[in-house]
Amino acid sequence: MKKKVVIVGGGIVGLSCAYFLQAEGHEVEILDQSTMDSGASYVNAGYLTPSHIVPLAAPGMVTKGLKWMFNSSSPFYIKPRWDLDLFDWGLKFMRSCSEKHVVRSLKVIKEINELSKDLYHDFDRLPALDFHLEDRGVLMAFKTAAAEKEEGRVVEQAQRLGLDVCLLDKAEVQKLQPQAEMNIAGAYLYRCDAHTTPGIFMQQLKQYLLDNGVKIHTKTSVDAFEYKGKTIKGVKSGDKMWRSDEVVIASGAWTTSLLRALKIKLPVQAGKGYRLNEYQATGIEMPAILMESKVAVTPMKGFTRFSGTMEIAGIQHDIKKNRVEAIARAAREYYPGVNIRKETLEEAQCGLRPLSPDGLPFIGRHSRYDNLSLATGHAMMGWSLGPATGKLIAELIDEKPQSLNLNPFSPQRKYG
Numbered sequence: 391m392k393k394k395v396v397i398v399g400g401g402i403v404g405l406s407c408a409y410f411l412q413a414e415g416h417e418v419e420i421l422d423q424s425t426m427d428s429g430a431s432y433v434n435a436g437y438l439t440p441s442h443i444v445p446l447a448a449p450g451m452v453t454k455g456l457k458w459m460f461n462s463s464s465p466f467y468i469k470p471r472w473d474l475d476l477f478d479w480g481l482k483f484m485r486s487c488s489e490k491h492v493v494r495s496l497k498v499i500k501e502i503n504e505l506s507k508d509l510y511h512d513f514d515r516l517p518a519l520d521f522h523l524e525d526r527g528v529l530m531a532f533k534t535a536a537a538e539k540e541e542g543r544v545v546e547q548a549q550r551l552g553l554d555v556c557l558l559d560k561a562e563v564q565k566l567q568p569q570a571e572m573n574i575a576g577a578y579l580y581r582c583d584a585h586t587t588p589g590i591f592m593q594q595l596k597q598y599l600l601d602n603g604v605k606i607h608t609k610t611s612v613d614a615f616e617y618k619g620k621t622i623k624g625v626k627s628g629d630k631m632w633r634s635d636e637v638v639i640a641s642g643a644w645t646t647s648l649l650r651a652l653k654i655k656l657p658v659q660a661g662k663g664y665r666l667n668e669y670q671a672t673g674i675e676m677p678a679i680l681m682e683s684k685v686a687v688t689p690m691k692g693f694t695r696f697s698g699t700m701e702i703a704g705i706q707h708d709i710k711k712n713r714v715e716a717i718a719r720a721a722r723e724y725y726p727g728v729n730i731r732k733e734t735l736e737e738a739q740c741g742l743r744p745l746s747p748d749g750l751p752f753i754g755r756h757s758r759y760d761n762l763s764l765a766t767g768h769a770m771m772g773w774s775l776g777p778a779t780g781k782l783i784a785e786l787i788d789e790k791p792q793s794l795n796l797n798p799f800s801p802q803r804k805y806g
């Protein structure tokens with residue numbers, strides 16, 4: 391049955407939900423508070439990463455986080471502040487940092503990533519979309535034996551799950567990328583990964599949706615809902631209301647406060663990250679994560695992107711100069727021939743990753759309402775997992791068999 395579906399949030403997750411819902415013949419409207427041209431879905435590293443099988447909540451993360459908290463240019467930072475939501479999120483995060491959670495999540499994360507990567511390839515075959523997608527893999531580049539060993543443990547698990555990954559020495563890396571020397575000891579190459587240029591894909595998907603009847607309302611901040619019993623009747627922004635048969639919440643890092651209007655508690659914190667786009671030629675051809683500094687490097691269409699840091703400091707978009715400079719410093723250390731220009735630093739942008747406490751996204755219904763679906767909390771994997779999330783949400787709304795078991799992604803799951 392054709393339904394009127396209102397989606398709150400027009401990032402990669404919201405657009406992907408819209409795509410699969412309109413394909414099923416539903417009448418879809420997207421409401422977004424922004425102009426839909428910036429934020430996490432635009433500044434990300436563009437990786438599609440079946441390789442990222444280990445969730446953010448893993449053993450050792452609490453100790454690492456505490457150590458890095460006292461270094462203002464460290465790649466991971468929690469701003470200490472009096473905030474009950476942060477406190478609740480932190481407790482759930484700590485409970486999730488267990489071996490049991492990691493083992494349970496490996497296959498789940500791999501499968502949803504693979505589904506999503508296949509869907510990106512389906513998008514790539516659509517005549518209406520002509521975006522940048524390359525299957526070169528991602529290097530995990532290391533300088534030290536400690537980093538090699540740390541990643542080696544992930545590689546063992548990845549290989550057990552059947553992912554294509556191999557160890558390269560420095561000379562082998564340089565053969566793949568002769569124009570940009572790397573100051574490293576070696577790298578693991580996850581051949582299973584791919585990369586994209588997010589801005590191009592977002593622009594094209596938005597246009598595709600508009601051309602196919604989806605209505606998009608920018609600068610429209612949702613602040614309330616009209617509901618009766620277990621049914622949401624409409625979504626409100628100021629004095630305007632959109633009637634809906636189904637509501638999808640894809641509001642990223644803002645979700646916790648938005649859901650208060652529906653009396654739902656969902657733990658999502660904002661994890662700010664930055665990107666630098668260098669438009670001068672760098673010679674970099676291989677996507678690479680610079681392991682010791684946690685910086686991601688992506689050869690995008692027309693520029694090279696350096697991105698990184700995870701700053702848990704609430705909803706704010708301040709550009710912290712020292713963090714931006716730390717990304718540039720790491721780039722220069724790993725690529726001695728690469729010049730990051732002053733204007734590149736000055737034009738740095740940031741985006742907020744929606745962090746769930748256990749590193750798995752929230753995809754599913756909430757028992758409080760019959761016509762509400764949640765699609766958020768994708769943390770560091772939201773770009774990779776957008777399309778799979780859209781497909782799963784469309785299946786849920788259409789009551790079709792699910793491509794994947796949704797239990798691990800339940801918004802009402804237990805932590806630990």
Ligand SMILES: Cc1cc2nc3c(=O)[nH]c(=O)nc-3n(C[C@H](O)[C@H](O)[C@H](O)COP(=O)(O)OP(=O)(O)OC[C@H]3O[C@@H](n4cnc5c(N)ncnc54)[C@H](O)[C@@H]3O)c2cc1C
Pocket residue numbers: 398399400401402403404421422423424426429430431432433434435436437438439610611612613640641642643644645648661662663664665686697698740741742743744765766767768769770771772773774775
């Ligand atoms: C530096 C960086 C690098 C990253 N690299 C990668 C990567 O390589 N691979 C990967 O898979 N992931 C990566 N990520 C993570 C990924 O970008 C995010 O997980 C993903 O973009 C989240 O998408 P989203 O649609 O859930 O949220 P968003 O893109 O934040 O979209 C949410 C939207 O909801 C809107 N909204 C919120 N509240 C309201 C409201 N009340 N009313 C109306 N609209 C509202 C917002 O305006 C926003 O447009 C990276 C993130 C960063 C910051």
